[in-house]
Amino acid sequence: MxxxxxxxxxxxxxxxxxxxxxxxxxxxxxPIENRPFVTIEPNVGVTYARKACVHKELGLPGCDASNSLCKRGERLIPIKMVDVAGLVPGAHQGRGLGNRFLDHVRRADVLLLVVDASGSTDEEGRPVRPGSYDPVEEVRQMVFEFEEWLFSIIAKDWERLARQLDASSGADSAGLIAQRLSGLGVTRGHVAEAIRATGLENKRFSSWSREELRAFASRLRELSKPMVIVANKLDVGPAEENVKRLREAYKGVPVVPTSALAELVLRKAASKGILDYLPGDREFTLTSSPPPELRKVLDRVAELMRRWGSTGVQEAINEAVFGRLSLIPVYPVEDHNRFTDKQGRVLPDVLLVPRGSTARDVAYKIHTELGDTFLYAINAKTKQRVGELYEVKENDVIKIVASGARR
Ligand SMILES: Nc1nc2c(ncn2[C@@H]2O[C@H](COP(=O)(O)OP(=O)(O)O)[C@@H](O)[C@H]2O)c(=O)[nH]1
Ligand SMILES: [Mg+2]
Known part of the structure; x- marks a missing residue:
């Protein structure tokens, strides 16, 4: 998978x-520890975005999930995740482990900015009395670090690039800038949009002021590294009030309250067969009698879930994938009547494509040749034939018909 x-x-x-x-x-x-700098090398792993599987909507008894999982009618779509070491103020200038940390997130498409909503960690990561540190300020500092980092990369050698861009009028400037930043997950579209959004379209590149370059970098950060604010440690004292304050302070950014610790407890207990829990569930069910100590912890977790709806961890992941990145699940099939692939497996694969993708984009996502030789597609839900420009919708089940030979 x-x-x-x-x-x-x-x-x-x-x-x-x-x-x-x-x-x-x-x-x-x-390693999880209550002291600074525990994580040095980045940890890379696989997590899942969760969405109701389309087999339920189609009235099928089940499916044969293959590139993903299907549990209790919920599709779990694998997504890569990287955990990097903590950032300290001044990291962009090399403080703490500095740029090495930032380098680990170069390729990230979306960031989960984890803050201590209970305010019990100071800016260097040292534990302090709950409520004595302000997570609103924490977000401001972290965003600042990212912007400065991106700005310093763009600003390096900018004069020369700007002159070059101005001299070659008619060239694809946004494309050239994106090319220079390609290791950072910056696309041509991001650059073009950032130039437009900062109102710099009609200015010569070499006449951009330092402030304009900074504004451009800041927009580019927003576009190429969109964020979800994860307000963690929800189970501790002043978190609730701070979640409200974070939401007020950062209106355009989703704030998801979480207790990562509660989620970890649930996952561990579930893997030991003590309880039934699917990440993102609103509640869990005990399947055996836990020892008294664990029982007490689980009672607290249950209370937190009743109060907040869930532990928030799955919600934060879903918000990143379906919200910030605007990805939608689409199910390609070979047989649009039986919803199967060539081997007769029911709805084996699900693809994540950007909202607004066309049927032909989906074909390309499956295979370059399928895209190149695309003829038409069939919407398996309606059995209607659709053309290459058909915009796929969330949970569409689609059969691509191609000539098989390049035109
Ligand atoms: N109360 C509470 N503590 C948490 C939560 N998440 C993490 N912690 C604790 O915070 C400390 C730092 O955790 P860690 O994951 O190592 O932080 P990192 O440095 O950001 O990677 C550890 O003592 C964790 O047990 C939470 O949701 N609630
Ligand atoms: Mg860590």
Missing amino acids: EPTGVLIGIVGKTNTGKSTFFSAATEISV
Whole structure:
């Protein structure tokens, strides 16, 4: 089972619960400690985005999930996740482990910015009394670090590039800038949009002021590394109030309250057969009698879930994938009447494609040749034939018909 190309980066200050989140989300055990700089090398793992499987909507008794999992009618779509070491203020100038951390998230498509919503970690990651540190300030600092980092990469050698771009009028400037930043997951579309959004379209590149370049870098960060704010340690004291404050302070950014620790407890207990829990569930069911100590912990977890709806971990992942990245699941099939592939497996694969993708885009996603020789597609839900420009919708089941030979 190959994870999709999407990479989620977990970032934030030290000691906010990043490794706990990673460990809960990927079920890989990594060192978790209440002291700064525990994580040095990045941990890479696989987690899942969760969406109701289309087999339920189609009234089928089940499916044969192959590139993903299907549990209790929920499709679990594998996604890569990287947990990096904590950032400290000044990291972009090399403080702490500095740029090495930032380098680990270069390729991330979306960031989960984990903050300590209970305010019990200072800016260097040292434990302090709950409520004595402000997570609103923490987000501001972390975003600043990212912007400065990206800015410093763009600013390096900018004058020369700007002159070059101005001299070659008619050339694809956005494409050339993107090319220079390609190792950072920056696309031509991101660059073009950032130039437009900062109102710099009609200016000569070499006349951009330092401030304009900074504004451009900041927009580019937003576009190429969209964020979800993960307000963690929900189970501790002042978190609830801080979640409200975070939502007020960062209106355009989703804030997902979580208890990574609660999720980790549930996953571990589920793997030992003590309880039934699918990540993202609103509740769990005990399947055996846990020892008294664990029982007490589980009672607290149950209370937290009643209060907040879930532990928030799955919600944060889903928000990153379906919300921030606007990806939608689409199910390709060979037989549009039986919803099967060539081997007769029911709905084996699910693809994640950007909202707005066409039937032909889906064909390309399956195979270059299928895209090249695309003839038409069949919407398996309606049995209607659709053309290459048909915009696929969430949970579409689609058969691609191609000539098989390049035109
Ligand atoms: N109360 C509480 N503690 C947590 C939570 N998540 C992590 N922690 C604790 O915070 C400390 C730092 O966790 P860790 O995952 O190593 O943080 P990292 O430095 O950001 O990777 C550990 O003592 C964890 O047990 C949570 O949701 N609630
Ligand atoms: Mg860590």
